[in-house]
Amino acid sequence: MDELLRDFLTETGENLDRVDEQLVRLEHEPNDAHILGNIFRLVHTIKGTCGFLELPRLEALTHAAETLMGKFRDGMPVTGEAVTLILTTIDRVKTILDELDRFGREPAGDDADVIRRLTATAGQRHQGSADRGSVASPEAAEQARIDKPGDETKKPLSHSIRVSVDTLDQLMTTVSELVLSRNQLLEIVRQQGDSEFNVPLQRLSNVTVQLQEGVMKTRMQPIGYAWQKLPRVVRDLSTELGKDIGLEMHGADTELDRQVLDLVKDPLTHLVRNCADHGIESPIERSAAGKSRRGTIRLSACHQGGYVIIEVADDGRGLDTAGINAKAVEMGLASEAELAAKPQAEINNLIFSPGFSTAARVTSVSGRGVGMDVVRSNIEQIGGTVDLKSVPGSGTVFTIRIPLTLAIVPALIVAVGEGRFAIPQLAILELVRVGGGAAHRIERLKDAPILRLRNKLVPLVHLKEVLRLGDGANEDGFVVITQVGNQVFGAIVDNVFHTEEIVIKPMSSRLRHIGIFSGTTILGDGSVILILDPNGVAQALGRAAQSESAVVFDSRSPEENFREDSVSLLIFRAGSHRQKAVPLSLVTRLEEIDCRRIEISDGRHLVQYRDQLMPLLHFETGNGVKTHGKQPILVFSDHGRSMGLVVDEIVDIVEHKLDIEVTGDRPDVLGYAVINGITTEIIDVGHFLPEAFEGWFRRRDLSASPSARGTRTILLVDDSAFFRDMLTPLIKASGYQVVAVGSAAEALAALKSDSQFDLVVTDLEMPDMDGFALTWAIKRVPSAAAVPVIGLAAMISPDTIERGRTVGLHRFVAKFDRSSLIAAIKENSAGIGRAA
Amino acid sequence: MNDIADTTDYVTFNCSGQSFGLPIERVQDVFKPTKITPVPLADPEIAGVLNLRGRIVTAIDLATRLNLASRANSATAMAIGIEHRSESFGLLVDEVSEVLKLPESERESNPINLDHALSRVSAGVFRLDRELLIVLDVDRILAARERAPGEVTSSRDA
Numbered sequence: 001m002d003e004l005l006r007d008f009l010t011e012t013g014e015n016l017d018r019v020d021e022q023l024v025r026l027e028h029e030p031n032d033a034h035i036l037g038n039i040f041r042l043v044h045t046i047k048g049t050c051g052f053l054e055l056p057r058l059e060a061l062t063h064a065a066e067t068l069m070g071k072f073r074d075g076m077p078v079t080g081e082a083v084t085l086i087l088t089t090i091d092r093v094k095t096i097l098d099e100l101d102r103f104g105r106e107p108a109g110d111d112a113d114v115i116r117r118l119t120a121t122a123g124q125r126h127q128g129s130a131d132r133g134s135v136a137s138p139e140a141a142e143q144a145r146i147d148k149p150g151d152e153t154k155k156p157l158s159h160s161i162r163v164s165v166d167t168l169d170q171l172m173t174t175v176s177e178l179v180l181s182r183n184q185l186l187e188i189v190r191q192q193g194d195s196e197f198n199v200p201l202q203r204l205s206n207v208t209v210q211l212q213e214g215v216m217k218t219r220m221q222p223i224g225y226a227w228q229k230l231p232r233v234v235r236d237l238s239t240e241l242g243k244d245i246g247l248e249m250h251g252a253d254t255e256l257d258r259q260v261l262d263l264v265k266d267p268l269t270h271l272v273r274n275c276a277d278h279g280i281e282s283p284i285e286r287s288a289a290g291k292s293r294r295g296t297i298r299l300s301a302c303h304q305g306g307y308v309i310i311e312v313a314d315d316g317r318g319l320d321t322a323g324i325n326a327k328a329v330e331m332g333l334a335s336e337a338e339l340a341a342k343p344q345a346e347i348n349n350l351i352f353s354p355g356f357s358t359a360a361r362v363t364s365v366s367g368r369g370v371g372m373d374v375v376r377s378n379i380e381q382i383g384g385t386v387d388l389k390s391v392p393g394s395g396t397v398f399t400i401r402i403p404l405t406l407a408i409v410p411a412l413i414v415a416v417g418e419g420r421f422a423i424p425q426l427a428i429l430e431l432v433r434v435g436g437g438a439a440h441r442i443e444r445l446k447d448a449p450i451l452r453l454r455n456k457l458v459p460l461v462h463l464k465e466v467l468r469l470g471d472g473a474n475e476d477g478f479v480v481i482t483q484v485g486n487q488v489f490g491a492i493v494d495n496v497f498h499t500e501e502i503v504i505k506p507m508s509s510r511l512r513h514i515g516i517f518s519g520t521t522i523l524g525d526g527s528v529i530l531i532l533d534p535n536g537v538a539q540a541l542g543r544a545a546q547s548e549s550a551v552v553f554d555s556r557s558p559e560e561n562f563r564e565d566s567v568s569l570l571i572f573r574a575g576s577h578r579q580k581a582v583p584l585s586l587v588t589r590l591e592e593i594d595c596r597r598i599e600i601s602d603g604r605h606l607v608q609y610r611d612q613l614m615p616l617l618h619f620e621t622g623n624g625v626k627t628h629g630k631q632p633i634l635v636f637s638d639h640g641r642s643m644g645l646v647v648d649e650i651v652d653i654v655e656h657k658l659d660i661e662v663t664g665d666r667p668d669v670l671g672y673a674v675i676n677g678i679t680t681e682i683i684d685v686g687h688f689l690p691e692a693f694e695g696w697f698r699r700r701d702l703s704a705s706p707s708a709r710g711t712r713t714i715l716l717v718d719d720s721a722f723f724r725d726m727l728t729p730l731i732k733a734s735g736y737q738v739v740a741v742g743s744a745a746e747a748l749a750a751l752k753s754d755s756q757f758d759l760v761v762t763d764l765e766m767p768d769m770d771g772f773a774l775t776w777a778i779k780r781v782p783s784a785a786a787v788p789v790i791g792l793a794a795m796i797s798p799d800t801i802e803r804g805r806t807v808g809l810h811r812f813v814a815k816f817d818r819s820s821l822i823a824a825i826k827e828n829s830a831g832i833g834r835a836a
Numbered sequence: 837m838n839d840i841a842d843t844t845d846y847v848t849f850n851c852s853g854q855s856f857g858l859p860i861e862r863v864q865d866v867f868k869p870t871k872i873t874p875v876p877l878a879d880p881e882i883a884g885v886l887n888l889r890g891r892i893v894t895a896i897d898l899a900t901r902l903n904l905a906s907r908a909n910s911a912t913a914m915a916i917g918i919e920h921r922s923e924s925f926g927l928l929v930d931e932v933s934e935v936l937k938l939p940e941s942e943r944e945s946n947p948i949n950l951d952h953a954l955s956r957v958s959a960g961v962f963r964l965d966r967e968l969l970i971v972l973d974v975d976r977i978l979a980a981r982e983r984a985p986g987e988v989t990s991s992r993d994a
Contacts, residue, residue, distance in 0.1 A: 177890070180890070419873070419874065419876070467876035467877060468876055469876055508885065508892070508894040508925075509921070510878075510879070510882060510896075510978070511878055511882065511894065514875070514876075514877045514878060516877065517875075520885055522887050522890065522892070526871070526887055527871050528871075528886055528887045528892055529873060530876075530885070
């Protein structure tokens with residue numbers, strides 16, 4: 001094809017995408033002369049070039065469009081229909097361009113239909129605006145030009161050249177090969193030891209790195225390119241579906257490899273369509289639900305480590321959980337019993353299964369049953385993940401996490417059993433040597449391996465066990481400390497070798513389901529090794545924890561049901577001489593701080609901690625805060641706030657049954673327990689929190705007198721582990737058995753599997769299924785319908801009370817008003833006998 | 837009586853004593869696999885991945901895939917390289933023999949008592965002088981093993 005024509009096609013394609021975007025903006029801001037000027041100029045440029053290249057169809061179309069645009073500029077009101085008409089024209093232009101691209105000439109055909117409508121619209125209101133227009137016209141045109149003299153279309157091209165994407169791809173492949181050859185040479189020289197090749201090879205190596213970086217840079221593009229078409233997509237969908245939808249874009253300048261960009265374009269478009277079609281409600285529904293009539297889809301992108309995180313969020317109705325459950329059963333993906341036992345978040349992920357669509361009617365927009373599975377497989381193909389979070393009534397968020405580049409990354413080569421694996425360097429925080437006389441050793445909490453690292457407890461995973469390459473009895477080796485999201489964890493490997501620049505090759509389709517590997521690569525010695533995906537390893541860590549708890553849950557008999565599980569307790573000394581303990585799960589970190597860093601303000605002790613001022617508290621009976629040397633503290637955190645509890649000495653961590661003997665007579669002590677033969681005070685963290693932060697929660701003096709000890713059992717439902725762990729000992733101290741679960745789904749499963757609960761205490765605000773929904777569901781479980789439910793509300797409004805009454809809640813207690821909670825528990829559990 | 841146009845060239849090979857054939861246009865190359873890297877958690881028939889002139893090849897143990905007795909000596913195995921949806925696969929077999937030109941009209945449908953695992957991947961059978969030759973349906977061989985509903989990852993069966 002003619003070089004000139006090729007350039008025209010590329011340039012026009014880009015210009016048209018911009019026209020699309022600008023038109024949608026114009027529709028919302030019809031009086032913006034600047035936008036109008038931009039569009040006019042773009043269309044004008046296309047028209048001019050068409051004339052020059054002798055493309056009559058295109059010229060006629062753009063000419064008609066330009067005439068209409070001219071009317072706008074002259075003051076004709078910009079209407080929705082007129083914009084739709086111009087967009088239609090642009091679609092026609094694109095169709096012709098496609099043909100032109102394929103066959104090198106304009107296809108035969110006639111555009112009289114579109115042109116007629118354009119002319120009619122332009123002529124129709126001409127009279128009304130004629131006088132104003134005729135005067136304003138030349139000025140407005142001039143104005144638009146002056147507004148932005150250095151605008152894109154006029155920008156001199158001296159600093160950039162157009163390179164075809166194929167050339168860049170070819171270059172990248174060549175560089176990959178070069179890196180592989182360099183690696184092979186390095187391996188050979190490494191084996192030979194001292195060699196005359198060392199110096200030139202070093203030089204070659206440096207040049208290779210520079211070349212590689214240069215090529216990578218040429219391939220980076222802002223993600224905004226992938227978003228360019230979306231305003232138009234959303235606009236068209238709004239019209240088609242009769243909805244009012246706004247599109248927000250944040251972080252459009254976030255750069256990523258164009259290969260990745262290309263591959264992520266379609267999945268993103270699909271997700272946005274999905275949000276518009278399924279997520280956002282009609283304006284009427286929205287008003288009825290007390291929302292603004294206009295729905296919003298928010299796209300955002302940012303860098304995080306070696307990954308780009310893209311979010312597609314809407315403020316619509318959230319996922320149709322009932323529909324998903326029904327569909328999952330219908331498709332045989334899970335039985336109803338299995339679904340009840342799963343957290344809703346996990347069930348929601350089933351929408352990524354092939355052929356899954358809950359749309360009752362098939363629309364032209366989405367809901368054709370193809371899509372979400374393709375979205376996921378496309379994203380996984382490039383080593384990414386997609387996750388979703390949905391809150392009924394308030395919206396859905398899809399989070400896509402994709403690697404910045406697919407091509408070449410530095411990786412650490414490790415040995416696990418007989419095998420070697422690569423771990424991308426970007427994911428590694430540090431490397432710790434364990435066992436064999438090293439400073440660190442692997443400890444076990446129950447069966448879970450843990451590493452104590454600078455007073456932090458890092459959960460570990462034995463890669464050997466995860467990969468089933470033998471058992472993990474070997475405690476000598478290395479721990480690769482990794483972070484995925486907020487979770488820091490360590491992977492135990494047997495040995496570590498060197499780091500190497502690896503060229504990532506995609507995982508075979510037959511192996512992709514394994515999930516723990518993100519790809520394969522060829523090492524310098526020619527062997528193939530697998531690349532471990534830290535994300536997948538983290539999931540294995542979670543699975544281990546989950547499957548354990550699941551097993552415990554399923555296998556217990558009614559007797560075992562009430563056996564109190566042992567918990568990890570942190571034993572320390574503070575204040576009085578009596579040994580004290582606190583459940584380890586409540587403690588965020590153990591720290592030792594320099595006393596010189598402690599400040600006193602308004603009679604309170606404070607310390608700068610992680611860019612925040614953290615209050616320090618101490619036991620009333622104790623010596624208070626030290627004035628010199630190091631002060632050990634226990635840090636408790638929740639929702640971004642931290643408090644430090646001053647202690648004299650940290651003694652030990654033990655596994656012990658939390659069997660509280662007597663309710664404490666002091667406000668800071670929950671009760672006493674005998675641990676390893678020593679009477680130990682179990683401290684009440686809840687006592688210190690309000691002291692640290694007025695307003696952390698409202699608290700009345702707790703005077704929970706020991707009640708007559710019954711054997712009543714309470715099911716506690718709260719998604720926050722912190723408060724679960726805090727309320728459990730409190731309720732136990734008042735003489736009840738407690739089974740604590742983290743979600744409504746688990747609660748329902750527990751209630752269905754045995755009917756021995758006397759009372760349910762549930763947090764009202766929980767993700768997926770809130771306390772109201774849970775209560776409603778409980779009332780529909782025949783064996784549990786009679787069990788009273790107490791709701792813990794952060795704020796009790798008449799509205800909350802009304803909702804509660806509708807679903808059958810027995811009582812509200814302000815969250816953290818612990819004395820009222822205990823009182824309410826007593827009241828509500830008293831009259832009711834065991835359902836069994 | 838058969839026209840030249842109606843014949844197909846088959847690469848024939850032996851695996852656990854059974855003869856198989858693959859249309860020659862599906863066979864990329866025949867090679868002796870070296871340094872196969874096993875893939876943890878993969879399906880049992882996946883022997884591993886290997887480097888063939890810079891390409892990553894997924895090696896599939898045909899004997900395991902077809903529930904045949906496992907090969908006596910894996911050291912002497914040969915591999916048949918296949919391109920499938922722009923990915924490279926290698927079928928591990930015992931021995932690769934000649935290329936046979938066989939008339940399509942003589943390809944018979946599967947005997948009804950053929951082993952289930954075999955009949956699923958067989959595109960027909962030829963009666964040769966001394967033995968039966970099973971024509972393999974490559975796409976079926978390379979398709980993922982059928983999973984039980986609900987089974988998502990192999991780590992589930994832990």
